[in-house]
Amino acid sequence: xxxxxxxxxxxxxxxxxxxxxxxxxxxxxxxxxxxxxxxxxxxxxxxxxxxxxxxxxxxxxxxxxxxxxxxxxxxxxxxxxxxxxxxxxxxxxxxxxxxxxxxxxxxxxxxxxxx
Amino acid sequence: xxxxxxxxxxxxxxxxxxxxxxxxxxxxxxxxxxxxxxxxxxxxxxxxxxxxxxxxxxxxxxxxxxxxxxxxxxxxxxxxxxxxxxxxxxxxxxxxxxxxxxxxxxxxxxxxx
Numbered sequence: 001x002x003x004x005x006x007x008x009x010x011x012x013x014x015x016x017x018x019x020x021x022x023x024x025x026x027x028x029x030x031x032x033x034x035x036x037x038x039x040x041x042x043x044x045x046x047x048x049x050x051x052x053x054x055x056x057x058x059x060x061x062x063x064x065x066x067x068x069x070x071x072x073x074x075x076x077x078x079x080x081x082x083x084x085x086x087x088x089x090x091x092x093x094x095x096x097x098x099x100x101x102x103x104x105x106x107x108x109x110x111x112x113x114x115x
Numbered sequence: 116x117x118x119x120x121x122x123x124x125x126x127x128x129x130x131x132x133x134x135x136x137x138x139x140x141x142x143x144x145x146x147x148x149x150x151x152x153x154x155x156x157x158x159x160x161x162x163x164x165x166x167x168x169x170x171x172x173x174x175x176x177x178x179x180x181x182x183x184x185x186x187x188x189x190x191x192x193x194x195x196x197x198x199x200x201x202x203x204x205x206x207x208x209x210x211x212x213x214x215x216x217x218x219x220x221x222x223x224x225x226x227x228x
Contacts, residue, residue: 003158004158033215033216040220040221041220041221042119042204042206042218042219042220042221043159043204043218044218045215045216045217048213048215055213055214055215056213056215091158091159093159093216098213098214099208099214100146100147100166100208100209100210100214101147101164101166101208102208102214103149103161103164104161104216105160105161106151106158106159106160107158108157108158109158
């Protein structure tokens with residue numbers, strides 16, 4: 001079965017520019033997550049979708065970050081404008097449904113460097 | 116809120132050594148516990164999990180036991196191989212945190228031949 005697809009793999013932008021990341025989850029997975037992983041730290045959840053509805057976006061910096069999941073399948077995460085501290089790997093993951101024991105499958109991530 | 120604390124790395128061991136990576140958690144209620152692994156150049160993948168107290172998760176020679184009394188989920192392997200070199204993340208998921216997966220900071224493991 002195909003895994004979680006993310007693009008691009010790498011992105012370098014200047015501060016104050018905008019950037020968008022794309023994620024295609026595993027087919028049939030209702031739950032989609034976006035995580036931010038800063039170097040040397042564990043992944044931090046930015047936003048969690050159940051189908052096309054938001055379950056949790058409490059740690060999403062909404063003044064500059066936005067995310068959508070159209071038709072409950074693909075998702076995009078946007079940063080506008082970017083700051084130096086946004087340099088990180090952005091991970092997308094999906095799971096069959098939302099539940100405490102459910103395994104999440106991760107994509108390879110997009111490494112963002114803001115200069 | 117819920118959180119996970121794991122031992123800091125890096126951890127460097129010789130091949131065939133015994134491995135323990137400590138993990139403790141804070142959570143309301145009864146979370147599910149996970150170990151995820153990130154091999155060089157690859158994405159995170161689930162290594163093992165346990166969903167209730169005293170459960171033991173195991174995979175690829177690794178194992179971890181859900182200890183509610185000590186709020187711990189330590190990862191162990193009896194004889195590590197060079198191919199086990201990776202970053203290991205302890206994580207939890209609980210209803211009190213809307214079932215989101217909360218990760219520890221990760222432990223980098225390097226195995227010398």
